[in-house]
Amino acid sequence: MEDILRPIYQERASHPNTLGVLMIDYREKGSPITDTFDIVLLIIVKEAEQPLFIKHYTYLNQKAAMHIVSKDQLKEWMLLGSNRRIIDWIFNGKILFDRNEYITNLKLELREFPFYGRKIKIGLEFAKLIRRYMDGKVFFENKHYLDAYNHIVHSLHHLARLAVIENGFHPEVTVWNQVKQIEPEIFKLYEELVSSEEDLQKRLELLFIASEFLIHSRTNTSVEHLLVVMREKEQWSFQELQNHEEIKHYSVDLGMLIEFLTEKNVIEVVNVETKGQGIFHRYYRVKKKL
Template sequence: MNTKQYFIETYRSQLDVVGLVAIENPYPYNPLIEGLDVLVLVVRESGANETTQHVCQHGKRTMVRTFDTGRLEQWIAGRSGSVIQWMVRGEILMERDNYLTNIREQLMLFPDIMREQKRFAEFSGFLRTYLQAKQDLEDNHILDAHSHVMAALHHWAHIVLIEEGHHPELTVWKQIRRVHPGVYKLYEELTASPESLEQRVRLVMLACEFTVMNKMKSCCSLLFEAFSSRQEPWTICELQNYPPIHELHIDLSLIVQNLVKRAYVREVAVMPANGDPDVMELRYLLTAI
């Protein structure tokens, strides 16, 4: 009995299993399945414990990851790159009510809301690493600046791919070379230019600065959608709990403060609930155009 058939037979009779996915590893050290030969995903009904197990059968090392439907949907909502690759590339061994097939079709279609969420999350990473690189340069920490600007460029590449309707792959630079040669050229400039390391970093930082200025509004469309949905100012907590945003792992405070600096959003000081006039609560509102 081969590995896939073994797992099908093992889980077929377990009534709380809603899906089984297998991802084989054709390349050594592939991080998609963390260096093993096979990854098997066991998706159970809501409430199941999340576990990881390593097993060996007929010389094949297999990782078995078990989680429930809520966890899977949370990962997808948070735009976990690995999970998306698992769902898109994996072989569905068994499923109930087309549950995994429907998820795969949704991911392949890359609907607008998913695209906006993924772009927003990548912009958050871009902004954080770009600003850290900027601080590193001011502190004359050139190697750290290089590391952070490389990370910023990686997020930028993801943003471009998302805007073109692609899910970013693990081999992002091979992918971006086909889709957007201009961003790939910056990557080459940062990694292979004969100029000094500091000169390379500063050149790419200038391009990043231009991108921050020009992409901020479009990448933050979910935030602008929230601001436009009511006239009252928003607390940072209310923005974090806005439905299209609350599952995302982003630096929301950092983004909002930069929107304030760019005059897209303005701060409003409000008397707190306890009535203390010495400590005002900051809330946020779209700047009147």
């Protein structure tokens, strides 16, 4: 099918706006990496009216998809981890066109995983972990065990991704295969949750205890990025944090993370008087002892 698609990607490659073209060819039917398509063409461009444009093709009994993505959208996906397939596509895709070695350098950047970019990703993943863990704990305490199970499964997934990032790798779609090699302790927790013959309540109880320890042991290193930003000023309102160029990526998980860190005495609350008697503005700052 590559021969059939060649005129399509060659036309795109001739545009000065095109930075590179990758082909992802998965022969296994039903592969989640390509959304069941036989071939995916990933075309990276400098600028685009739409950050992502997708077109589907059929040839005989095969199907292909073309994804045209702006470099800014690609960078955002890589930073936020919001499109997990993209790492696999860049690592394993066949380079069909590479203007000024853009894709070659992108692959190199992914392999080296710059330290500061890693710190941001660790912070974002930890925030998601805390959100799922805290929500799951509330469901568990209220005896909504199936809802608690759903959240603890997701929290373990975020913990697995966090462990992969800490070890200098990008989490891939098959993250549990990575974790099995990197942090078998987390993999065993996941196995215990999904395959143990203990009743659900008992499994969850043990998982929350184990997760509490794993979260506690990672807290200080996982929030380094947030604390570095917060030390730029004496104190912050929540809105100021939300508006910060880097912290805004924490999105809906920021509030839960701030409350968690307040409970753990990593961050402290500063009450600032308002015009209303007995009502205070709530500001946050990093604890001095840290």
